[in-house]
Amino acid sequence: MTAGDLMGLKMIVNGLSFSYGSALVLEGVALTIAEGDFVGIIGPNGSGKSTLLKILAALLKPAQGSVILDGRELRRWSRLDLARRIALVAQERGAGFNFLVEEVVAMGRYPYQGRFSAMGEADRRAVERAMHLTGCYQLRERELFSLSGGERQRVILARALAQETPCLLLDEPTSFLDIGYQVELLELLQSLNNREKLTVVMVMHDLNLASRYCRKLFLLHQGKIHACGDPAGVLNRENILAVYRTEVLIEPHPLGGSPQVIPISAKNLPGKTAYSGPVHLIGGGGSATPVMNELFIKGFPLSAGVLSAGDSDWAAARRLGLSMVEEAPFSPIREDRHRDNLGLIERSSAVVLAPLFVGPGNLLNVEAAGHALKQGLPVFVIDEPSIAARDFTGGRASLLYAELKEKGAVFVSRLDLLQLMKRDNGDGAILSHS
Amino acid sequence: MRGRRLFFFTALLFLAVVVLIFAMATGAVDIPFKTVLAVLLNRLFSIPAANTDPTMEVIIAQIRLPRVILGFFVGASLAVAGVAFQGLLQNPLADPYTIGVSSGAALGATASMLLLPAAGIGSFYAVPLFGFAGALIALFTVYQLGRVGGRLPVVTVLLAGVVISSFFSALISLSMIAAGEQMRNIFFWLVGGLGFKGWPYVTLISLCFSPGLALLLYKSRDLNLILLGEEEALSLGVEVERTKKIVLVAASLVTAGAVSISGMIGFVGLIVPHAVRILIGPDHRFLFPASVLGGGIFLTITDTFARSVLAPVELPVGIVTAFLGAPFFIFLLRRHREKYRF
Amino acid sequence: MKKIIAVLIALCVLVLLAAGCTAPSAEKPPSKPEAVQDSLGRTVFLEKPPERIVSLMPSKTEKLFALGLGDKIVGVTNMCDYPEELKNREIARVGDAWNLSVEHIVALQPDLVAANWLPEGMDRQLADLGIAVFLYDPASVAEVLEGISRLGKLTGRQEAAQQVVAQLKGELDAIAGRVAKIGGAEKVRVLYLLDEFLWTAGKGTLQDDLLTLAGGINVVESGFWQQLNKEAFLACNPDVILYTFPGGAEFLADPQWQVLPCVREGRIYKLDESLASRPGPRITQGLEQIFSFLYPGR
Structure with a gap:
């Protein structure tokens, strides 16, 4: 039997x-x-x-x-x-x-x-x-x-x-x-x-x-x-x-x-941060994943955009359950998606621009950071490797970066970013010193 | 393992025969070995014995033989009870003595001598009967006292056993003081020894031993399974609680038989099971029968030693069991300590 | 002077007793044995007078000799020391009360085993071998006499037994006569000390009966063997202490007992154990000894 x-x-x-x-x-x-x-x-x-x-x-x-x-x-x-x-x-x-x-x-x-x-x-x-x-x-x-x-x-x-x-x-x-x-x-x-x-x-x-x-x-x-x-x-x-x-x-x-x-180390989740709203991440192609994970673990509420569906930043954001604006793979950012992205930025309390590769299709993402500055939001730009190495727009992106710097965006390394954000008390005090 | 078991079984059987014959040839009266052998062969196999002295024949067949057999039975009983208690309580230090069952049986037997002093047949059978009741009471009390959250931890069971043993021993001493004229009988019985016990006592102990051993053998496979985990035993179809009760009662019955005849003899129930387990492994289907032989051989040797070493004075056999048993046990343990797991 | 009289009396008694013991042995042929009850209530009966007797108590040995059965005895215990004849005869010793060898007893092929009591199981074992066992354990002087007459009936020595009993009765009467002269107020309070652990003889023991018959009052009122604690021992304050164990004098010389007047004033006496605690035919001598210690010179 x-x-x-x-x-x-x-x-x-x-x-x-x-x-x-x-x-x-x-x-x-x-x-x-x-x-x-x-x-x-x-x-x-x-x-x-x-x-x-x-x-x-x-x-x-x-x-x-x-x-x-x-x-x-x-x-x-x-x-x-x-x-x-x-x-x-x-x-x-x-x-x-x-x-x-x-x-x-x-x-x-x-x-x-x-x-x-x-x-x-x-x-x-x-x-x-x-x-x-x-x-x-x-x-x-x-x-x-x-x-x-x-x-x-x-x-x-x-x-x-x-x-x-x-x-x-x-x-x-x-x-x-x-x-x-x-x-x-x-x-x-x-x-x-x-x-x-x-x-x-x-x-x-x-x-x-x-x-x-x-x-x-x-x-x-x-x-x-x-x-x-x-x-x-x-x-x-x-x-x-x-x-x-x-x-x-x-x-x-x-x-x-x-x-x-x-x-995940659960201590700070869901915790309080210096910022009242979420931190918005602008990235693509995996450029934002490390900073996304670090900020997530430290308990910052996050949003992201515009990310191409299927790329690794997109996957990481999905995994963490972030609200994000997505675009079809390998297609340029359409106007409506850009507007959605600006909408998320307006609801956030700070913006991080990840060291993404910039081409004509995603140049709008860099412009979105400029929009954030206009809204008076602190903007952190991770510029390593420097934009010159990542610019596939024939210099238009580099010009935009220069403009961001001029208008008060903080250029930091990824390692310094976290320290800086933790010290920032949310009113942009750090920015005024730079 | 199978071959090893067969070897040790044969060896034990052979040893048992040799030891029994040797014990038969030893006694207060010097009887030539030839006569002993002739009478034994005559009694066992009806081989005609050439004109032996009828008195010698009586001494061999009516005095020595029952005593030697009684010793064998008592040793076998204590060893078998030890195996059962150690196995069921999963406690290497359990034996009829340490868990208080012996003193329970002793108290019961004392009570019967106090309450039924007449020397009639009724009181003859009352001693083991009361002993059995006493053993069960002791067991039940130890079980209740030693249980912690549905389990029987080694330490609490031993503590409860020690407490019950001392309490019952105190009661025995008290009843001896109150006994007056009966004190002498109780004293003689308590110091133990197998002298003065003829064939009726052999009948008596076999009335306790046979059903007890039969029950234990009947439950030996179930006991094996329980040892490896009660939950799995249940799921294999073993009626765990019923098996436990049957094994405990059977072991108490066997203990009561031995104690009510020979008084308190320690050590046998503790070391013989370990020694046998070292030799033939932990399977209770073989452990019980091997302990019958091992316990029987051990007590026959010690009793022979007890009655011959300082002859004509007889030593209490309990002293000899400890005296011979301890070094033997240490020897076994040292040789096997690498491999021996309880 | 008093001592000399006591010794003389004792000598007279001894001579009389010796006559009583030896006189009937050779003369009268044994008559038919009768069935008797032993102290366990069992009926013991011998078909014919015993030829091979094993005695497992010194008192039984003495009784058997007194009944003229000395030459029928084939085994005695190591403790049997009287009569003297035992020393001259080759006779088997089968152990003592605590260590009896059944094998030895059976090897002697006895037709009667006489004892006061036997260890648990042994009487059954002997009975199962077809050996008649007579157990009689007297707890009073009257029972000693009764034991002698039963042993006589059992062995077909009725006449000899009657003579011994009559003689002992006579001696008891003589002592009773002397006790009667002692007034109630003069009666002495006695402690019968068995060992240095203060075990004493209480009511219901042979020793208590002897004290009473000798006109004394036993200070231990509870039954059977009693172990006193030191306080109770001092509190009972007897007039006389009788003891049987060797070393008793040294024991009582201990300073802690000096508070007792009887110890201070030397009213402590060692009894001859074989007389005063052996329920045999010399029990009257024991009684005599006790009387002489309680009421010297009376």
């Missing part, structure tokens, strides 16, 4: 509540797990994710609500029948005795064996297969205590696989493992999920690994499901901010595109 032989597995959780003493841990949880799912349960510490897994594994009985497995209430299942449907890799380990790897894996056959019967042919096959799958076969004569943490976790997984259930529950299987073992374990689960339609439900601490490997995520927050669905839908800035109280960047994984969560 292998997982594939069994009828499709379905687990339906409805109105589930659970409390330890007077502390309500889960409240009104509802979810469905279908055969072949690869589900991650995520959430901050104390959000109830381990408790939920324990209820799914029938280790705990829900106070309210029901868990229905294959049309039957979980509590109506006998332990042994359940053990042939669901296997568990728990977090808690016994003091453990020094069993051999082979002995431990063979324990997975418990639900199929008579009390005193020896291992049958099917049992032996299942054990060997599980050891091969998890790469413990060559460890089989070793004692459990002589193994590394990663090897031990693999042995426990092998035992769960020897159980030959259509569904595997794992409670933070990658904690205490180094990144190599983490990826190895999850890839093994992924391949079992793909090849054998093994349903995997795991509690995960690491959001990026969860995002990378799970097809479905349940984000728990204070005992309730805050969001569920595919990783792209669940792992967004708002959800993470609401549940983890942390400002993050969401970046697509470079390979495969699953959303990756990049935490």
Whole structure:
């Protein structure tokens, strides 16, 4: 009997509540797990994710609500029948005795064996297969205590696989493992999920690994499901901010595109700066990205324009969720976009002109900085490399730069900019000295 | 491991036979080894013995044999109980003595001697029965006292065991003072020893030992699984809580049988399980039977030593168990300390 | 002068006793044994008079000799030291009260084992081997006499037992007569000290009965063996202290006890343990000794 032989597995959780003493841990949880799912349960510490897994594994009985497995209430299942449907890799380990790897894996056959019967042919096959799958076969004569943490976790997984259930529950299987073992374990689960339609439900601490490997995520927050669905839908800035109280960047994984969560030093976000409004960035072609990131991290609210869709400044602004004016790729800035840009500038309290390459198509961006000066806004110009090297307009851009300088724009290096902006108390005092 | 296990099992079995025969050949009355062997063969396999002295025959078959077998049973009981307690409480320092079950059984047995002083058959069986009740009370109390948030940490269980042991020992001393005429009986019983115990006591201890061991063997696989994590054991289909209760009660029954017959003999339940575990590994399906042999061999040797080293004076066997057991244990531990994990 | 009289009396008694002990042994052939109850309430019966007896108490050994069964005894304990005849005979020793060897006892092939009490399990073990066990543990002088007569019936020495009992009764009456002359106000308050840990004999013990029969008043009023603390020991303030353990004189010489008048004035006496705490046929000599210490010269 292998997982594939069994009828499709379905687990339906409805109105589930659970409390330890007077502390309500889960409240009104509802979810469905279908055969072949690869589900991650995520959430901050104390959000109830381990408790939920324990209820799914029938280790705990829900106070309210029901868990229905294959049309039957979980509590109506006998332990042994359940053990042939669901296997568990728990977090808690016994003091453990020094069993051999082979002995431990063979324990997975418990639900199929008579009390005193020896291992049958099917049992032996299942054990060997599980050891091969998890790469413990060559460890089989070793004692459990002589193994590394990663090897031990693999042995426990092998035992769960020897159980030959259509569904595997794992409670933070990658904690205490180094990144190599983490990826190895999850890839093994992924391949079992793909090849054998093994349903995997795991509690995960690491959001990026969860995002990378799970097809479905349940984000728990204070005992309730805050969001569920595919990783792209669940792992967004708002959800993470609401549940983890942390400002993050969401970046697509470079390979495969699953959303990756990049935490930011959250101290000043959303913080107060010297400026009352946002700082407007004028850039393009990646020239504004470094200063954009620095200002963002320091807590300056930002806007940007005009950026060509698809270029790296555009991508960075999007990633940070800035309000910006965009233009189609490789097309000159149209008049209406320029006006939109001026509109953003008028709403800002300072303007930074990044060291962009200036051609006829984006000369309007330099003019926009001049507009800012006319509005009486402080304008910082990063002029390194100097405009002479970046001018592809036959000198028109250089003339505009000279004009900006004359009218009071502050020319600074990128490194000095941040210090300068922090010292500026917002009334343009710095500018009057220059 | 399988080959290693088979080797040590065979070795233990062989050793058990040798030790039992050697014990049979040792005693207050000098009986030639040939006679001992002849009588034993006669009793066990009905091989006719050539004109042996009937008195010698009685001494061998009615006095020595039950005593030696009783010693074997007591040692086996304590070792098996030790294995069960160490395994279930996941505590390398647990044994019937340290967790207070022995003194519970002792208090129960003392109570039965006080309350039922008549020498009838009823009181004969009452001693282990009361002992069992006392052992369960001690166990329950230690369990309750030692539990912290649903777990049984090593330290609190041992502390609770020490507290219960001293409390029960105090109660025993108190009842001895109050006992008046019965004091002498209680004293004789408490200092232990296997003298003066004939075949009826062998029956008595096997009534506790056999069902207890059967239950433990029946649950040995479940116990293995529990050792590697209770949650996973549950998910593998083990009725964890029921298994725990059955194992604890069975171990208490076995302890009560040993204690109500031989009084308090320490050390056996602590070191024999470790020694056997070092030799054959942690699998309780093999650990229990091997401890039967190991405990039996150990107590048979110590009892033989106790009754022969200062003959005709007999030493309390508990002194000898500690005296011989400690160095042996240290030897084993030193040889295996690199590899031995509890 | 008084001492000489006491010694003379004691000598007379000894001579009489010796006569009583040895006289019946050879003359009367044994009659049929009778069933008797032992102190555990069990009925003990021998088909024919015993030929091989093992005695596990010095008092039982003395009783058996007094009944003329000395030559039937095949084993005694290390503590059995009387009569003198024991020293001249090759006789097996089977241990002492705390260390008995069942194997030795069985090897002697006894048809009767006589003792006051046996360690837990041993009587059952002997009984299971078909050896008759007679346990009788007297806690008073009357019970000592009763024990002698039961042992007599059991072994078919009824007549010898009657003689011994009659003689002992006579001696008891003689002492009772002398005690009767002592007025209530003259009665002496006594402490019977067993060891240096202040264990004492209380009510219900043979020692208490002896004190009472000798006209004394036991200061320890609670039952059985009692361990006094030092305060209680000083507070009970006996007129006389009797002790049996070696080193008693040194123990009582300790300055802390000098506050007791009986200690200061030397009314502390060592009893012969084999007489005064051995429930055998010489119990009357023990009683005599106690009386002489309580009421010297009376």
